[in-house]
Amino acid sequence: MTETVGIVIVSHSPDVARGTADMVRQMVGEEIPLAWCGGAPGGGLGSSVEAIMAAIEQAWSEKGVAIMVDLGGAETNSEMAIEMLPPERQGRVVVCNAPIVEGAVIAATEASGGASLEEVKRTAEELSPS
Amino acid sequence: MSATQKTPAPHAAGTALLTHAVGLHARPSVKLTKLAKQFAARIDLGLSDAGPWIDAKSIVKVMAAKAPQGSTLHFRAEGADAAEAVTALVGLVERDFDEGAGDGGA
Numbered sequence: 001m002t003e004t005v006g007i008v009i010v011s012h013s014p015d016v017a018r019g020t021a022d023m024v025r026q027m028v029g030e031e032i033p034l035a036w037c038g039g040a041p042g043g044g045l046g047s048s049v050e051a052i053m054a055a056i057e058q059a060w061s062e063k064g065v066a067i068m069v070d071l072g073g074a075e076t077n078s079e080m081a082i083e084m085l086p087p088e089r090q091g092r093v094v095v096c097n098a099p100i101v102e103g104a105v106i107a108a109t110e111a112s113g114g115a116s117l118e119e120v121k122r123t124a125e126e127l128s129p130s
Numbered sequence: 131m132s133a134t135q136k137t138p139a140p141h142a143a144g145t146a147l148l149t150h151a152v153g154l155h156a157r158p159s160v161k162l163t164k165l166a167k168q169f170a171a172r173i174d175l176g177l178s179d180a181g182p183w184i185d186a187k188s189i190v191k192v193m194a195a196k197a198p199q200g201s202t203l204h205f206r207a208e209g210a211d212a213a214e215a216v217t218a219l220v221g222l223v224e225r226d227f228d229e230g231a232g233d234g235g236a
């Protein structure tokens with residue numbers, strides 16, 4: 001259980017992203033690779049493909065990376081960021097369809113136990129009211 | 131090869147009173163689940179000795195159980211490290227999840 005799935009948090013708001021990351025660190029712990037990004041490149045609300053790619057790099061784990069997003073552009077930009085990754089990494093990064101804060105805590109809890117990327121995604125998505 | 135020798139997996143069970151002021155909320159659920167995952171045994175959590183039983187390693191199910199303060203948590207485990215698992219989980223609940231004063235509510 002040396003390596004765990006990494007978690008990336010992508011919000012339109014840097015405050016939401018940072019706050020969500022704080023909750024993960026305080027509730028789950030330091031053992032999971034975790035990175036966050038939020039805000040448009042020029043300031044203000046938004047998301048950026050470049051920042052998401054940097055966050056994926058920062059939270060990279062050989063077991064893969066689960067991305068938690070809030071709305072619209074955060075999701076589409078995350079998908080774009082995944083497409084721009086080297087081919088050998090593309091299959092090991094997924095966007096989870098879950099509420100960003102709850103999903104991040106749940107995904108990190110699952111990851112901390114050594115779960116696979118598929119298990120982490122499935123557990124985070126169990127939360128969704130479907 | 132020896133004939134039909136079947137060693138049943140060890141079972142263990144235990145209970146602990148949930149004293150935490152707001153019950154089994156987010157942070158205690160995370161701690162309980164993380165601890166449960168450290169054991170190979172299958173571990174169930176129930177709010178009564180008759181169940182219903184939920185997987186103590188499932189953070190979503192443990193949180194959804196919403197066990198209130200004053201509940202008795204029932205653990206049952208099956209597997210080589212079942213006894214250690216139950217002892218550890220009962221201990222965590224009895225220590226009130228190791229939350230010191232001023233740790234906030236969450």
